[in-house]
Amino acid sequence: MSTPYGRFDDPRREYVVTRPDTPLPWLNYLGQDDLFGLCTNTAGGYTFWRDAKLRRLTRYRYNNAPYDLGGRYLYVRDGETVWNPGWKPTKTPLDRYECRHGLGYTQIVGSKDGVEVELLFFVPPGENVEVWRTTVRNRGGRPKDLTLFSFVEFCFYEALNDMSNFQRTYSIGEVEVEGSAVYHTTEFRERRDHYTLFACTREIAGFDTSRDAFVGVHNGLHEAGVPFAGAATGSIAHGWNPIGSHQVDLHLEPGASETFAFFLAYVEQGEQPKFERPGVLDKSHGRAILERYREPGAVDGAFAALQSWWAGILSAFEVDCPDEDAQRMANTWNQYQCLVTFNLSRSASFYESGIGRGMGFRDSNQDILGFVHLVPERARQRILDLAATQLADGTCYHQYQPLTKQGNADIGGDFYDDHLWLVLSTCAYVKETGDTSILREPVGYTDTPGSGEDLLHHLETSIAYTLSHLGEHDLPLIGHADWNDCLNLNCFSTEPNESFQTAGDVEGSRAESVMIAGLFLSACRDLAGLYRHLGSGADADRLDGAYDDMLAAVEEHAWDGAWYLRAFDAAGTPVGSSACEEGQIFIESQGWCVLGGAGRGNGRARRALESVHERLATEHGILLHQPAFTRYHPELGEITSYPPGYKENAGIFCHNNTWVHLGWCLLGDGDRALEYYRSICPSTRSDVETYRAEPYVYAQMIAGRDAATPGEAKNSWLTGTAAWTFVTLAQGILGIKPEYAGLRIDPCIPKGWRSYSVTRRFRGVTYEITVSNPDGVCTGVRSLTVDGAPVVGNVVPPSEGDDTVVVDVVLGGDLR
Numbered sequence: 001m002s003t004p005y006g007r008f009d010d011p012r013r014e015y016v017v018t019r020p021d022t023p024l025p026w027l028n029y030l031g032q033d034d035l036f037g038l039c040t041n042t043a044g045g046y047t048f049w050r051d052a053k054l055r056r057l058t059r060y061r062y063n064n065a066p067y068d069l070g071g072r073y074l075y076v077r078d079g080e081t082v083w084n085p086g087w088k089p090t091k092t093p094l095d096r097y098e099c100r101h102g103l104g105y106t107q108i109v110g111s112k113d114g115v116e117v118e119l120l121f122f123v124p125p126g127e128n129v130e131v132w133r134t135t136v137r138n139r140g141g142r143p144k145d146l147t148l149f150s151f152v153e154f155c156f157y158e159a160l161n162d163m164s165n166f167q168r169t170y171s172i173g174e175v176e177v178e179g180s181a182v183y184h185t186t187e188f189r190e191r192r193d194h195y196t197l198f199a200c201t202r203e204i205a206g207f208d209t210s211r212d213a214f215v216g217v218h219n220g221l222h223e224a225g226v227p228f229a230g231a232a233t234g235s236i237a238h239g240w241n242p243i244g245s246h247q248v249d250l251h252l253e254p255g256a257s258e259t260f261a262f263f264l265a266y267v268e269q270g271e272q273p274k275f276e277r278p279g280v281l282d283k284s285h286g287r288a289i290l291e292r293y294r295e296p297g298a299v300d301g302a303f304a305a306l307q308s309w310w311a312g313i314l315s316a317f318e319v320d321c322p323d324e325d326a327q328r329m330a331n332t333w334n335q336y337q338c339l340v341t342f343n344l345s346r347s348a349s350f351y352e353s354g355i356g357r358g359m360g361f362r363d364s365n366q367d368i369l370g371f372v373h374l375v376p377e378r379a380r381q382r383i384l385d386l387a388a389t390q391l392a393d394g395t396c397y398h399q400y401q402p403l404t405k406q407g408n409a410d411i412g413g414d415f416y417d418d419h420l421w422l423v424l425s426t427c428a429y430v431k432e433t434g435d436t437s438i439l440r441e442p443v444g445y446t447d448t449p450g451s452g453e454d455l456l457h458h459l460e461t462s463i464a465y466t467l468s469h470l471g472e473h474d475l476p477l478i479g480h481a482d483w484n485d486c487l488n489l490n491c492f493s494t495e496p497n498e499s500f501q502t503a504g505d506v507e508g509s510r511a512e513s514v515m516i517a518g519l520f521l522s523a524c525r526d527l528a529g530l531y532r533h534l535g536s537g538a539d540a541d542r543l544d545g546a547y548d549d550m551l552a553a554v555e556e557h558a559w560d561g562a563w564y565l566r567a568f569d570a571a572g573t574p575v576g577s578s579a580c581e582e583g584q585i586f587i588e589s590q591g592w593c594v595l596g597g598a599g600r601g602n603g604r605a606r607r608a609l610e611s612v613h614e615r616l617a618t619e620h621g622i623l624l625h626q627p628a629f630t631r632y633h634p635e636l637g638e639i640t641s642y643p644p645g646y647k648e649n650a651g652i653f654c655h656n657n658t659w660v661h662l663g664w665c666l667l668g669d670g671d672r673a674l675e676y677y678r679s680i681c682p683s684t685r686s687d688v689e690t691y692r693a694e695p696y697v698y699a700q701m702i703a704g705r706d707a708a709t710p711g712e713a714k715n716s717w718l719t720g721t722a723a724w725t726f727v728t729l730a731q732g733i734l735g736i737k738p739e740y741a742g743l744r745i746d747p748c749i750p751k752g753w754r755s756y757s758v759t760r761r762f763r764g765v766t767y768e769i770t771v772s773n774p775d776g777v778c779t780g781v782r783s784l785t786v787d788g789a790p791v792v793g794n795v796v797p798p799s800e801g802d803d804t805v806v807v808d809v810v811l812g813g814d815l816r
């Protein structure tokens with residue numbers, strides 16, 4: 001879909017932003033290993049190493065006006081005119097502007113008065129260096145004498161302290177300059193063994209390191225003093241706010257161009273002595289990086305390495321199907337977003353400050369579901385890291401800091417769904433890889449130093465926790481909340497300064513969650529399957545028993561007549577019932593009960609999803625519940641604190657829509673599934689002025705029909721929607737399902753699709769799968785051949801030996 005603001009360039013896997021004043025900043029991410037950067041279409045954003053809170057390299061101001069201010073800026077001075085290729089911060093009108101957001105890179109081209117400047121920002125794989133390849137071209141008819149000024153503002157690493165503790169920070173800033181290299185060395189003298197380097201591969205004509213000198217005490221970045229005056233001052237920062245800026249003077253004849261690079265590097269000193277002489281940083285690591293990038297071809301080689309890294313990653317899954325949006329999202333943007341959410345969980349975006357949340361327990365476990373096929377080894381490590389933040393009683397730290405891997409309770413604990421997601425992620429990992437050795441990894445419990453219980457023990461502890469925390473309807477207790485952080489049935493908060501997730505007492509509470517019951521059914525079934533695969537029939541039977549008991553409780557106590565209840569509150573009153581005044585039907589329990597296998601033999605699954613369709617489905621996606629809460633209900637918590645139609649109060653919370661999509665896939669309605677899939681798919685949107693967020697990645701939330709601004713998206717990028725929409729499309733609709741015994745082929749497509757094909761890497765082998773649908777059905781495999789030989793059933797067994805396996809599937813039968 002192309003709009004006044006941009007278009008997809010599918011062959012290049014890029015989104016092309018064609019004007020800088022997008023309805024909101026449109027963001028991309030740089031980096032794939034340890035060094036990460038946020039980069040908007042006007043070059044805004046910041047850079048950090050591993051942890052946006054604890055190791056922030058460049059500064060960013062939250063909640064700013066304008067919204068996106070601060071970033072990787074290059075000022076171009078041409079005569080008396082000063083402009084930026086990315087438009088900001090000067091906002092000098094450009095003759096031409098284009099921003100291409102690609103996989104791990106952003107390229108911005110701006111031109112004015114015959115001068116074209118192209119900036120390419122990226123982090124090469126395996127490196128802690130952010131490169132800004134800079135090309136300046138004289139496209140006009142006269143010689144040009146240009147002065148360029150680069151600009152970054154350094155952060156003092158611990159971002160919260162940096163943003164709040166000025167009585168200290170204004171006195172500690174330190175830098176050194178050597179040639180074209182600015183070294184930011186604040187706190188290096190004492191406890192840090194790392195510094196930030198901002199350098200230029202080309203000779204420079206001057207530099208600045210003091211913000212007061214470069215910008216001016218009374219100026220904004222749009223009127224920074226030095227670029228407008230035309231000459232760097234050679235300032236050395238002593239305290240206050242260190243920055244890095246280079247002055248580059250260029251003379252370009254008509255038609256001439258010059259290419260060089262700036263780069264920002266995070267350097268750990270390691271074994272190297274800290275100082276070469278008292279008070280002077282030993283710069284050998286920094287000099288070596290500069291030498292390396294000064295080699296001809298080094299920058300282009302690094303960019304080529306990035307591109308082939310991504311090509312390799314995305315070759316794990318590629319589809320060719322009749323739906324252009326689904327194809328584009330699956331092949332590029334959705335998998336890309338899965339990798340970013342895997343790396344960053346919910347920590348750093350334009351809606352997550354990087355100082356609030358780290359790696360979420362439930363979030364990261366879900367992220368693995370959409371990521372595990374991309375880099376299974378990384379998923380393995382993440383599962384073990386997450387499990388290591390579980391407590392011996394089965395509860396979990398709700399988040400941990402990526403730098404330290406230590407869990408903390410800053411944003412609460414006792415969310416009684418958390419532990420169950422670990423079962424789902426682990427089973428998904430074993431199904432994907434066949435690697436059962438992960439189950440025997442000694443992980444231990446975080447509150448029991450020296451304990452070495454293995455991962456399988458953690459899974460059992462998770463199941464046992466839920467079973468020992470059931471309420472009076474034999475449904476799981478909810479704790480501070482379940483997946484819906486805002487359904488706080490034990491909070492009863494009347495104090496505006498407390499957090500809904502930490503306030504209130506869960507001890508002895510009666511409140512139960514039907515959504516957790518559905519999730520438990522899925523987890524139990526998954527773990528039973530794993531035990532069967534391991535040959536532990538008795539354990540599998542034990543879990544089947546637990547499953548049956550939970551299912552019986554759901555069917556006996558949680559059916560409201562036309563849908564499943566959402567919960568029982570602390571007084572034992574149903575939540576999400578037709579008897580309620582507001583909030584009569586909720587999406588999460590319909591999705592999870594159906595996915596858990598409830599309502600199968602009795603028609604309730606279909607009835608529940610039809611109720612969702614009648615009451616919650618809209619053109620922009622499915623509402624979280626209806627009717628919206630119009631007043632604050634202390635017995636329900638934060639959900640009723642939001643204005644109607646926003647966030648958890650009857651917004652379209654895209655993440656949970658996918659559970660209904662998958663539910664329809666289970667029931668076999670591929671037309672409904674794809675229609676719903678498309679309703680929240682960002683690339684289908686033409687109403688960009690309403691939607692506002694990026695067209696290439698999912699947003700957490702789209703305002704619902706009760707909102708003043710229905711259809712408006714917020715909180716893009718870091719959302720579980722990424723993983724779950726990929727699972728919906730890849731497994732639910734296209735039906736390529738990893739199982740312990742191989743790849744099950746179980747499509748649920750629109751009847752109108754005549755054929756499609758998928759290339760899927762699975763356990764090191766590439767499967768070329770073609771599905772044809774001669775009878776125009778949604779589901780049901782009639783025949784399946786592997787390398788031409790018929791297979792009984794619809795599971796492709798893991799190949800032994802071959803690199804590529806050809807699978808032909810014909811629909812029109814009843815194998816599912």
Ligand code: GLC
Pocket residue numbers: 346360362363482483484485486648700719720
């Ligand atoms: C946010 C949280 C997630 C939660 C969801 C619903 O996206 O990161 O953990 O499940 O909100 O409240």
Ligand code: GLC
Pocket residue numbers: 411485486501638647648
């Ligand atoms: C808020 C948000 C919710 C998020 C939670 C995290 O309550 O509405 O989406 O998960 O904060 O603490």
